Amino acid sequence: MTDSLPYRVRMTGISKRYHPIQVLDDVSLTLKPGEVLGLVGDNGAGKSTLSKVLSGAIIPDAGSIEIDGEVVSFASPADARAARVEMVYQDLSLCDTVDVAGNLFLGREPRRRIAGLSFLDKARMHAEARAMLDRLGIVIADTRLKVENLSGGQRQSIAIGRAASFDPRVLIMDEPTAALAVAEVEAVLDLIRAVSARGVSVILITHRLQDLFLVCDRIQVMYEGRNVAERHVSETSIEEVVNLIVGRKFAARSAGAAGSTGVPA
Template sequence: MQAVMNSCNEPVLLEARGITKHFGAVTALEEVSLQLLAGEVLGVVGDNGAGKSTLMKVLSGLIRPSGGELLFQGQPIYFHSPRDAHRAGIEMVYQDLALAGNMPIFENIYLGREPGRNVAGLTVVDRAKARRLATEHLDRLHIQVTSVDQNVEDLSGGQRQAVAIARATAFDARVVIMDEPTAALAIKEVGKVLDLIKRLKDHGVGVILISHRMDDVFYVCDRVMAIFRGRNFAESPLKDTTRNEVIGWIMGTKGHSAALAHDKVH
């Protein structure tokens, strides 16, 4: 397929154009647009209620937008369910909730979509193969666990998050969307999850990271965009902005005038 380029001649993987979402009388998103490149980590920031999660649910097929369109490599796509998004290679990392604590790691990675073996026309789950593939996949992502037979409930928060990311990327994901993946983690585990995100990027995966932690955004993202009250507010390559500027965007302020006005108050 012909690659679709942005204005800087970079290949665009996923694009949202003018996405609007109403929940009854509430307008959660209004004409929001976003572009994600292959191998790019895009940070999405915004205050509580800004519409970040709603946008990600639209991108991952969990909810249907009221208006606007999605394009994957330049082709319009329509999702009726997360399964459709999964088929397109778009995965959302859900936190612990999506993992089954009382089941081993390898089963969690392949839960509900185990590699099968065809026996007399029936698909039989091939546990040995699932175990081997899971081990290889975790190795590829440098995720360390004692054994893929370990139950998820015996893992630390960071390891569980890593397993959730492994699950999301087990089937050639092109786009991985993460909504606050480090929010519930101990500080020493945060770095490991962020390094894992960098590794996805090295594999050419496009990552969208929602985070309110500036340390995370500035460690791992290539670009950051802010949503304010359901609309695009500002965006920038990370190298051309600062933490203070991004924090200002979250609060709905831009540029020096806002900082000066703030200084005058104090």
């Protein structure tokens, strides 16, 4: 398993404040090659902010990031992408009126030169798009289909496939199974398994706690901008994870709750 491997990602002492609100407070996160980490917490826990720090969308006030042992500093998502860190946002950022191949290669389209002029190489793009989909086990009949005509699960698969097909070291996914039908959820989870099996390190942010136990190796729980717990999935349960997510909130309301669901020190 991944236990003996060196860290792919090490985030240490990450802090971020927006005026009076401390969004992240001395947060740490580690991730090994091929490992799937479930990052969970209630709304406002800081999990999305932490992932955006790793993806270069937010610059932290303090802390350090290492990728494969090298200290990095990201000032933009382009910097993170150059370090092979990709993030798939909940809104997917797909172009509905563009076909599947065009979305997979968006901004990275293959080109060819004819008489000194540069043209889009559509034949190559569709051939490589088909190879990408087949390699990841994504079932879409025709790469010329417009994205607006696809199901929610297919759209999510394209967004993940686009991020996964350009050799990332780290792939962050924000709520990839939200609002999907049961069969589509399973297809996305299969895709996460396929990506991690290729050695890509995955961070999965989700409110569907049952998904964590199907694809994750570890779970990290955040509460009000801090780490509160970390568990291997084989050593915990949905009930414990729920208690870790909401335990302090319940403990503050009731002395009885404090005795049964308080977060460990």
